[in-house]
Amino acid sequence: MARIAFILLAHKEPEAVIRQARRLTATGDYVAIHFDARSKARDFARIKAELGDNPSVVFARRRHKCGWGEWSLVAATLDAVRAASDAFPLATHFYLLSGDCMPIKSAQEAREFLDADDCDYIESFDFHSSGWIKTGIKEERLSRYHLFNERKNKWLFYANLRLQRKLGITRKPPADIRMMIGSQWWCLRRHSIEKMLEFCDTRPDAMRFFRFTWIPDETFFQTVIPHVVPRTEIRTRTPTFLMFTDYGMPVTFYNDHYDLLVSQDYLFARKISPEARDLLARLAALWQAEGQWFARSNEGPALFQFLTAQGRVGRRFAPRFWAADGGLGRNAVLHVIVSKKWHLAKRLTGAIRERTDIPAVDYLFNEDQANLPDLGGTETTLAKRQNHRRALLSLLYEQFEAQRLVICLDPSALSLLGDFTADRANTRVLLIDTVFDDDYLRGHISRVGLAGQHTSTEMVERLLPTVRADLQQEVDRLRDMDAANLFEISHTRDLAANADALAQFLDIAPEIAHDLASTPRLFDD
The missing domain is CATH 3.40.50 (Rossmann fold)
Incomplete structure (x- = not known):
């Protein structure tokens, strides 16, 4: 039976990290924590004090100061993976989570899911031809040296880029490596983790290349795993349910999204709002439940669009319908x-x-x-x-x-x-x-695209109350x-x-x- 070592990356809310670790280890699994070195020292001290005596919890040997788009995120993940691999020899799978992820299946169902197929779950698409990158620089993520953080030092980031363009400075990945890209979130088998760590130890040329790549957490694991594991053993998908808004920001889930989340064909979901207390409590209880299974579907994005197209209470995504400086006139x-x-x-x-x-x-x-x-x-x-x-x-x-x-x-x-x-x-x-009535709702679900041609009757029935x-x-x-x-x-x-x-x-x-x-x-x- 699968036993999971969760690689938990967190940078805030120590109480949530403590609860998450206790919840995951209570069902017989393991947790390796990397808590961002940029976070408050007292928060990390609190986490260590609360979890230090838990034999199923280990901490990354080094705390990195993580920055979005930087190699530090990959380095933090690798250090936590090494700690988990050494501390938990009985772990069969290694699952990467963030601090704001929550389970949307029970531990029992998650294990059965992992036992059913001897494979790795990681998005891995061809970097150049897949079209995975929608906006921003693409080829120059790889072909230039990225020395500065784009969000914290925007002027230096783009000045460095312009200088390399002017001087014609370019670089290429190692010749034997096919560059891939995909979601940061994955679940890998122990054998694959060991192969990956061996690659890190024996390929300094590749490690140097990725160290100066822009947003390497979307390319490093996604490239290395297919390089060391047969493609037939990889399922090109993430086991974590996540969506993005039209602005490229991760969708945040609230109390009214429980039915949506538990019906998705995933094991965890991110991001759950820390203010969604009811949702957090229900999902926490779900992880330790036994004998609970849910009909699975991939209608999450369509259902979310349906639920939020008109905007949430107190917040509206769409622009105003009327211009503020115009109207129809008092007599209309x-x-x-x-x-x-x-x-x-x-x-x-x-x-x-x-x-x-x-x-x-x-x-x-x-x-x-x-x-x-x-x-x-x-x-x-x-x-x-x-x-x-x-x-x-x-x-x-x-x-x-x-x-x-x-x-x-x-x-x-x-x-x-x-x-x-x-x-x-x-x-x-x-x-x-x-x-x-139910007949109208079934037709409405079909008309608005919540259910497709192959959606099961059971799934449609589950959508009716929502x-x-x-x-x-x-x-x-x-x-x-x-x-x-x-x-x-x-x-x-x-x-x-x-x-x-x-x-x-x-x-x-x-x-x-x-x-x-x-x-x-x-x-x-």
């Missing part, structure tokens, strides 16, 4: 119909166009066909509408020769409603309240806005109540509102 009236079920809102806008003289369009910021008039090309693509959004609405008022306009909006874009209601225009909101809760939260947040001009219609209300809400929302005669409320199949799925 904007009627916004909000419904997750687009077909219901479209039935209502169709009835409004037929029975009133109020111009009404559909989901103009969400779908291509939204019953828009010809606006000279501005309306032809969603990208154009977003780029010229303020002009688009103004053009619609002008084109319709009206001061009133009905549009539809998906409730996921509630941040836009705040901008609408803050505008000088008179903004009124109508919520079409609906029930999200998606239902998120859709309900959108509605609750709309009601919490406490807009003075917020109205609701629903299939659970009688015809008179729905007609009254429509009369106030559209400022129309009661008999016309009654006709609209009587629209055939208005609430039918």
Whole structure:
């Protein structure tokens, strides 16, 4: 049975490091700790005092001052690996973790996962052809000498780079080595670790090369392991679940991400927010649980995008919808119909166009066909509408020769409603309240890409509670806005109540509102 020596790299939160080490060793595994020498001496002293008598914990022989993109990160890892290899001869696997990683499987399931396949788990893609690097310098990571830290000494870093370009100074990796790249996080077998350490001891030329490589933690292990281990014994993937935002920053997980995390086909996840106390407690308990298995999926990035596309509470990723220096004018009236079920809102806008003289369009910021008039090309693509959004609405008022306009909006874009209601225009909101039954949710999961063609039925069923809760939260947040001009219609209300809400929302005669409320199949799925 697999026994894991965890290589724990940490630089802060000594209490979290202590808890992590105790949790991992409580199930019969081992921990080797490297605590950054840049961190406070009293924090490291506290860790040693709490864990020094634990026979399953060892510390790297040397503490390095680590800097992002520097060789020091690799050196710290290697020192911790050597300490673990010497101290724990029964360890079969060596798993690299950071201080903000947490298990998303039980120790029992992790061991079964590692026992099932005699292999190493490490991302290892061709450096030159894979396209793994998305931004920044690429070839010059290898071909130049990197002497300064880009984040701490940015001017010196780029001055050094410019000087080498001017003088034509270049270098090449050792001829027998194929340069690879991938994620920093891996899990390697003891045999592979021993081969790697032997390489470090016998190849000073390669060690010198990597010492002056930019961001070597993404290339050193990823290159050396395929050099000393047959490719057939390597699975080109990381066992740690991590994602990055559009800005290239690691995604941080919070309390509401538990279901997302435990269903992923990984053993650990990073980064877990230190403020997500409920999530931390649940994952800590999970590691020591027995008899718990979860259906596995790779829908994590799609589900995360679904959960956060509208931004977290108190924080928004997207730019403001309205420009701060513009608006529609005090005399304009904007009627916004909000419904997750687009077909219901479209039935209502169709009835409004037929029975009133109020111009009404559909989901103009969400779908291509939204019953828009010809606006000279501005309306032809969603990208154009977003780029010229303020002009688009103004053009619609002008084109319709009206001061009133009905549009539809998906409730996921509630941040836009705040901008609408803050505008000088008179903004009124109508919520079409609906029930999200399981059949609708299954279709929604498929439509938004949370589940693919090969996603198991069991996995889809596991997503249902998360998606239902998120859709309900959108509605609750709309009601919490406490807009003075917020109205609701629903299939659970009688015809008179729905007609009254429509009369106030559209400022129309009661008999016309009654006709609209009587629209055939208005609430039918």
